[in-house]
Amino acid sequence: MTKNAKYILEIINSSNVHLTAEQIYLSLKEKNKTAALATVYNNLSFLYKEGLIKKISVEGYPDCYDNIKRHDHLVCKKCGKLSDIVLEDLTGIIQQQINIPILSYDLKINYICAGCQKGTVEQRQGKGRDKEP
Amino acid sequence: MTKNAKYILEIINSSNVHLTAEQIYLSLKEKNKTAALATVYNNLSFLYKEGLIKKISVEGYPDCYDNIKRHDHLVCKKCGKLSDIVLEDLTGIIQQQINIPILSYDLKINYICAGCQKGTVEQRQGKGRDKEP
């Protein structure tokens, strides 16, 4: 594993939020001034193939990266906020109902976060320009 | 609801696969020769906001659209194939473990599809150019 790959893995594992490639790039630059965004993508792709990190896709937002500890996600339907939650392992319940062996599963739970309930939270930055008024 | 929106909803609801915006555009053109891709995006966005369709994100592949009947998804980790599966509703089990009210959930189950087990399936077309040799 190269130095950059190690740094990037460290950044992901020590973060308590879900970072995008761009955010990881900014963080990597603190350790390695000359790092390029392409290096981040190269290494993310390598780490992902090796199964050392997870990738999370939420519709309307850029992919972000996560550690591989088993956990699920909460997604706020209003502001897009993504957070971790640990629920019981559902593999057994799911496997009972499928005849093919399952490798793993991704569970995203949609809700409205506390901030959005109150109505005073700005939207998470999604793709493209601004979304709604 | 406009004519195009109706057509698009019909296309999504009557399809037994998961269509991308591009595929919906091609399908829409059969009904409406002059349709533009932007119209497809406009209407998908409208239908999504109205809760009339679902949007599915799989890392590495363009978003695709789905009907709103409750069901889960199988994702082949090798070729990216996305298919439907109906499992028991897990809302109860999940809600028991969370104090905030949940709206819904998205469950994606990772497996290796029959074709990939045998080894003779071409990869689903993802983003960018070709992936691996």
Add this chain to the structure above:
DNA sequence: ATAAAAATTAGAATTATTCTAAATCTATTC
């Protein structure tokens, strides 16, 4: 029939990501 509002179109623009080719770094051999 006319005016106002909404939807559509075509194409430019944007964002996230991948690719390319040259440059740099690393490890290995003599």
Add this chain to the structure above:
DNA sequence: GAATAGATTTAGAATAATTCTAATTTTTAT
């Protein structure tokens, strides 16, 4: 320790998906 091969990184061009803009067309209400 220099020469070399291989891997990694860099910088920027290229691409794909999606969004935006502004002009045009369609629909609706008057």
